[in-house]
Amino acid sequence: MFAVIMAGGSGTRFWPASRKSKPKQFLNITGSGPMVVETCNRLQPITADEEILLVLGEAHLPIAQDLFKGRKVHMVGEPMGRNTAPAMGIGAVYARHLGCEAPVAFLPADHHIGDQQALLEALQAAQELARSGGIVTLGIVPDRPETGYGYIRQGPGHGRFRGLPAYEVREFVEKPDGERARDYLASGEYYWNAGIFVATPETIMRETERHLPHLHQALLRLKDALATPEFATEFRSVYQDLTSMSFDYGIMEKTREPVYVIPCSCGWSDVGSWASLYELREKAHDRDGNLVEGDALLMDCSGSFVSGAAGRAVVCLGLDNCLVVDTPGALLVARMDRSQEIKKVVDTLKRMQREALL
Amino acid sequence: MFAVIMAGGSGTRFWPASRKSKPKQFLNITGSGPMVVETCNRLQPITADEEILLVLGEAHLPIAQDLFKGRKVHMVGEPMGRNTAPAMGIGAVYARHLGCEAPVAFLPADHHIGDQQALLEALQAAQELARSGGIVTLGIVPDRPETGYGYIRQGPGHGRFRGLPAYEVREFVEKPDGERARDYLASGEYYWNAGIFVATPETIMRETERHLPHLHQALLRLKDALATPEFATEFRSVYQDLTSMSFDYGIMEKTREPVYVIPCSCGWSDVGSWASLYELREKAHDRDGNLVEGDALLMDCSGSFVSGAAGRAVVCLGLDNCLVVDTPGALLVARMDRSQEIKKVVDTLKRMQREALL
Numbered sequence: 001m002f003a004v005i006m007a008g009g010s011g012t013r014f015w016p017a018s019r020k021s022k023p024k025q026f027l028n029i030t031g032s033g034p035m036v037v038e039t040c041n042r043l044q045p046i047t048a049d050e051e052i053l054l055v056l057g058e059a060h061l062p063i064a065q066d067l068f069k070g071r072k073v074h075m076v077g078e079p080m081g082r083n084t085a086p087a088m089g090i091g092a093v094y095a096r097h098l099g100c101e102a103p104v105a106f107l108p109a110d111h112h113i114g115d116q117q118a119l120l121e122a123l124q125a126a127q128e129l130a131r132s133g134g135i136v137t138l139g140i141v142p143d144r145p146e147t148g149y150g151y152i153r154q155g156p157g158h159g160r161f162r163g164l165p166a167y168e169v170r171e172f173v174e175k176p177d178g179e180r181a182r183d184y185l186a187s188g189e190y191y192w193n194a195g196i197f198v199a200t201p202e203t204i205m206r207e208t209e210r211h212l213p214h215l216h217q218a219l220l221r222l223k224d225a226l227a228t229p230e231f232a233t234e235f236r237s238v239y240q241d242l243t244s245m246s247f248d249y250g251i252m253e254k255t256r257e258p259v260y261v262i263p264c265s266c267g268w269s270d271v272g273s274w275a276s277l278y279e280l281r282e283k284a285h286d287r288d289g290n291l292v293e294g295d296a297l298l299m300d301c302s303g304s305f306v307s308g309a310a311g312r313a314v315v316c317l318g319l320d321n322c323l324v325v326d327t328p329g330a331l332l333v334a335r336m337d338r339s340q341e342i343k344k345v346v347d348t349l350k351r352m353q354r355e356a357l358l
Numbered sequence: 359m360f361a362v363i364m365a366g367g368s369g370t371r372f373w374p375a376s377r378k379s380k381p382k383q384f385l386n387i388t389g390s391g392p393m394v395v396e397t398c399n400r401l402q403p404i405t406a407d408e409e410i411l412l413v414l415g416e417a418h419l420p421i422a423q424d425l426f427k428g429r430k431v432h433m434v435g436e437p438m439g440r441n442t443a444p445a446m447g448i449g450a451v452y453a454r455h456l457g458c459e460a461p462v463a464f465l466p467a468d469h470h471i472g473d474q475q476a477l478l479e480a481l482q483a484a485q486e487l488a489r490s491g492g493i494v495t496l497g498i499v500p501d502r503p504e505t506g507y508g509y510i511r512q513g514p515g516h517g518r519f520r521g522l523p524a525y526e527v528r529e530f531v532e533k534p535d536g537e538r539a540r541d542y543l544a545s546g547e548y549y550w551n552a553g554i555f556v557a558t559p560e561t562i563m564r565e566t567e568r569h570l571p572h573l574h575q576a577l578l579r580l581k582d583a584l585a586t587p588e589f590a591t592e593f594r595s596v597y598q599d600l601t602s603m604s605f606d607y608g609i610m611e612k613t614r615e616p617v618y619v620i621p622c623s624c625g626w627s628d629v630g631s632w633a634s635l636y637e638l639r640e641k642a643h644d645r646d647g648n649l650v651e652g653d654a655l656l657m658d659c660s661g662s663f664v665s666g667a668a669g670r671a672v673v674c675l676g677l678d679n680c681l682v683v684d685t686p687g688a689l690l691v692a693r694m695d696r697s698q699e700i701k702k703v704v705d706t707l708k709r710m711q712r713e714a715l716l
Contacts, residue, residue, distance in 0.1 A: 016673070297710075299703060300696075308689075313715050315374070315703055317692035322680075324691050331666075333682050333691055334675035338658075345657060345673055352655075357671050 001127055002100040003047045004091030006195075007036050007056040007064070007109035008081050012346040013273045013339070016330035017309065020358045025056075025110035026063050029277055031284070036109040037067050042116045043105075046124060049073050053094050054109070055087045074098070079236040084195070085212060085245040089219045092204035097226050103130035104204075106197045106247075112280060114267020122264035125161040126198035134258035135199040135207070135251075137169065139191025141265045145181035148272060148340075150174055150193040150248070152261050161262070169259040172252055191261060194268050197247065203257065211254045218242055274323050274339040278305040294326070305336060330357050359404045359485055360458040362449030364553075365394050365414035365422070365467035366439050370704040371631045371697070374688035375667065378716045383414075383468035384421050387635055389642070394467040395425050400474045401463075404482060407431050411452050412467070413445045432456070437594040442553070443570060443603040447577045450562035455584050461488035462562075464555045464605075470638060472625020480622035483519040484556035492616035493557040493565070493609075495527065497549025499623045503539035506630060506698075508532055508551040508606070510619050519620070527617040530610055549619060552626050555605065561615065569612045576600055632681050632697040636663040652684070663694060688715050 011024025018024040025036045032038055040052055050072040056064055058077030065075070076094055078087065088106050095104050105123050113119050119138075126136040139152045155168035172193060176184060184190035199207075209216040218238045225234040252259065269280050278291050285291050290298055294308030297315045304322040308314040314326050323339055325332040334342065349357050369382025376382040383394045390396055398410055408430040414422055416435030423433070434452055436445065446464050453462045463481050471477050477496075484494040497510045513526035530551060534542060542548035557565075567574040576596045583592040610617065627638050636649050643649050648656055652666030655673045662680040666672040672684050681697055683690040692700065707715050 297703070297706065299699075299706065310689075312686075313688045313712070315688065315690050315692075315707075317690070317699060317703060318696035319691060319693065322677075322691065324689075326689055328670075330671045330673065331668075331682075331684055331689065332673050332675070333677060333680065334673075335677065338676035341657075341675060345655070345675060348655065348657065349673075354671070 001043075001046045001123065002051045002095050002098075002102065002104045003040075003043050003053070004088065004095065004104055004106045005036065005039055005052060005054045005109045006084060006087050006091070006106065007054050007060070008078055008087055009108070009110055010081065011110065012343045014277075015342050015346050016327045016332050016357070017307065017325055021059070022063060023060070024271075026060065026067065030112055030271065030280065034067055035111075035271075036064065039107060039109050039111070040068075040073060042113055042119065043107075043123075046120050047105075051100075053091055053098075055091050056109075057081060079232075079239045081244070082239055082242045083244040084247040085208070085250040086215060086218070086239070086242055088197070088204060088247050089208055089215055090222060092201040092208075093219050093223045093226065096201040096205075097223070100201060103127045103136075103198050103200050106199075108195050108270070110271065111194065112267075112269040112271050114269075115265070118264060118266035119268075121162065122164060122262050122266065123196075123198065125164040125166070126260075126262050128161040129158075129166050129260055129262070130198045130200060130203070133200075133203060134260055135197055135203060135255065136166070136260045136262060137198075137252070138194055138196040138264045138266075139167075139261040140194050140268045141263050142185050142190065142192055145178060145185045146192065147175055147178055147181050148276075149270070151176065151184055151190045152193050154189050154191070154261055154263075158260055164262055166260050166262050169261050172248060191263060192268070193248065194270070195248070197252075207251050207255055207257055210256075212245060212250050215242060215245065215250075272340075274305060274325070274334075274342070275336050278323075278336065296324075303336065359401075359481065360409045360453050360456075360460065360462045361398075361401050361405045361411070362446065362453065362462055362464045363394065363397055363410060363412045363467045364442060364445050364449070364464065365412050365418070366436055366445055367466070367468055368439065369468065370701045372635075373700050373704050374685045374690050374715070375665065375683055379417070380421060381418070382629075384418065384425065388470055388629065388638065392425055393469075393629075394422065397465060397467045397469070398426075398431060400471060400477065401465075401481075404478050405463075409458075411449055411456075413449050414467075415439060437590075437597045439602070440597060440600045441602040442605040443566070443608040444573060444576070444597070444600055446555070446562060446605050447566055447573055448580060450559040450566075451577050451581045451584065454559040454563075455581070458559060461485045461494075461556050461558050464557075466553050466628070468629065469552065470625075470627040470629050472627075473623070476622060476624035477626075479520065480522060480620050480624065481554075481556065483522040483524070484618075484620050486519045487516075487524050487618055487620070488556045488558060488561070491558075491561060492618055493555055493561060493613065494524070494618045494620060495556075495610070496552055496554040496622045496624075497525075497619040498552050498626045499621050500543050500548065500550055503536060503543045504550065505533055505536055505539050506634075507628070509534065509542055509548045510551050512547050512549065512619055512621075516618055522620055524618050524620050527619050530606060549621055550626070551606065552628070553606070555610075565609050565613055565615055568614075570603060570608050573600060573603065573608075630698075632663060632683070632692075632700070633694050636681075636694065654682075661694065 011018035053074040153170040155170035288302040301319040369376035411432040511528040513528035646660040659677040
């Protein structure tokens with residue numbers, strides 16, 4: 001099964017560990033290796049390295065080449081970030097160029113999957129379903145009324161594929177408030193949108209043509225330039241004129257193509273903040289609920305996450321619900337329950353033109 | 359007026375800024391220069407440099423020599439710390455050796471004085487009183503029911519010296535609990551014990567002979583060795599056998615010599631913790647009550663003290679009542695109201711044999 005791994009994110013909510021020069025997907029934040037490598041490795045039972053395409057920022061090609069040294073993973077370096085619609089578009093073009101006509105899996109590079117087998121089974125079911133057209137998305141079965149994710153609401157059943165039930169998608173819904181999230185969970189009709197899609201390159205191109213014609217024109221130009229020496233120049237010139245657009249917003253919410261969801265309980269997390277990483281790694285907590293990395297001494301602390309990656313000693317005294325991330329160039333100390341707002345910190349540093357810290 | 363500056367403290371409560379190799383009294387923590395230099399400078403109107411003796415740890419002689427380069431301040435480097443009774447004893451011996459028979463001021467090197475004039479007037483009054491014998495201590499007029507200091511209770515009046523009233527001392531009392539501290543404040547009879555004493559070298563020696571005969575023997579040996587090449591060897595051998603003893607406990611609480619107190623409102627603080635430094639520097643607080651040093655960005659923080667002395671950017675988000683001290687070798691993050699316990703942190707690091715961090 002061909003897979004397009006979208007590794008173009010900026011990961012600002014993991015500042016200061018995640019930096020412009022080496023964002024989240026290239027970091028080993030879950031403790032089991034760089035996320036993008038993990039994402040590729042977990043596909044190995046169904047996807048050979050030469051069937052993987054990484055779409056990433058061109059500035060990160062050297063890091064990725066280093067991480068995948070000796071492996072035949074394909075890479076395409078975007079001259080600038082334009083969100084997922086262009087990234088999936090270039091993925092579809094590239095997959096087609098490599099001779100792939102079957103449904104392709106599009107997956108974010110920086111998510112955590114607890115149950116590899118469940119993911120692979122759902123992807124294979126999705127592939128079977130997508131052969132006959134349409135776009136299939138995996139719907140993560142929620143286990144809590146999470147307000148930080150978008151949801152997918154299921155419609156009528158659409159049969160079984162490799163033993164797994166599929167449903168038509170009734171609607172994609174934005175992040176809900178707490179009350180609504182509890183209703184969603186209780187109804188059993190809603191799934192988390194993990195941004196994982198399966199469709200043939202042809203379907204992606206056709207949908208792009210229908211809903212994002214400007215992007216479609218750009219992709220056609222790139223398709224023609226793909227194996228030529230002009231590709232890099234063309235890529236830059238084409239991308240410069242594109243507007244940023246997510247696949248969810250630009251295509252999924254508008255398409256009249258049949259859209260399906262296959263429910264999946266694969267221990268998924270988008271690892272979207274330090275707080276979610278802290279929760280994800282619950283097994284590594286000490287008895288006071290602290291998660292500690294590096295040379296750190298905690299005295300009378302609880303519910304805190306201390307990451308001492310700067311090779312210096314970190315001592316914490318009397319902290320509760322705190323986040324301490326020590327890196328060689330910058331130090332962050334925050335209340336853990338404010339970790340979603342670290343994006344604002346990065347925005348502020350940007351406004352302050354603190355380039356060295358981004 | 360001859361002055362003995364006691365600069366042998368370890369300043370562990372200011373870890374990690376204060377380290378074994380450069381403790382608190384050599385740091386510029388109040389923002390107006392190294393504390394020991396400030397302590398000497400504020401005496402200048404009444405004490406020439408050549409009338410100053412610094413008693414400090416021998417390991418810190420190079421730092422002190424550097425800080426007082428080109429100045430004629432005397433220094434004696436103790437081979438090991440033995441608390442204030444031996445330090446004041448060697449101060450008395452040394453002062454006598456330099457020809458001083460008049461009352462000497464003994465002052466800690468690491469305290470803050472807001473009102474220099476008030477201190478100098480009290481010291482001069484104390485000197486006049488001490489000429490006729492006895493030990494005079496300055497009593498800091500309390501302005502709050504502080505539980506972190508020892509107190510001095512006044513007895514009957516003992517006249518006026520240079521216009522300032524003096525009292526016999528009724529008793530020295532240990533750090534009180536909150537209720538007692540409020541009673542002390544209300545009574546008007548109690549003063550904070552700042553560890554500032556004025557007495558002739560002869561009085562110090564006589565009192566030492568009476569109450570600490572072992573120390574007295576040691577001081578006599580040192581007196582004989584003072585100008586000889588054997589002094590360093592003798593100093594070490596004599597000090598090795600001494601037990602640590604504070605002047606308060608070893609002499610003041612036992613003496614039958616007349617002991618006097620001269621009340622003094624000189625804006626004194628022992629700057630005994632990060633929290634007390636934070637309070638002392640109230641004028642430098644921002645409108646949310648944060649005190650910030652170095653390259654630090656605070657977002658939505660209050661009542662916090664962030665000291666970024668490591669040349670790295672420190673970003674704090676959503677903190678309240680927090681202390682962040684970033685130094686090149688170690689980082690401390692603590693609740694500000696736990697800053698008294700930093701001493702325990704240092705004890706723990708000692709037990710863990712983390713020598714490089716001490």
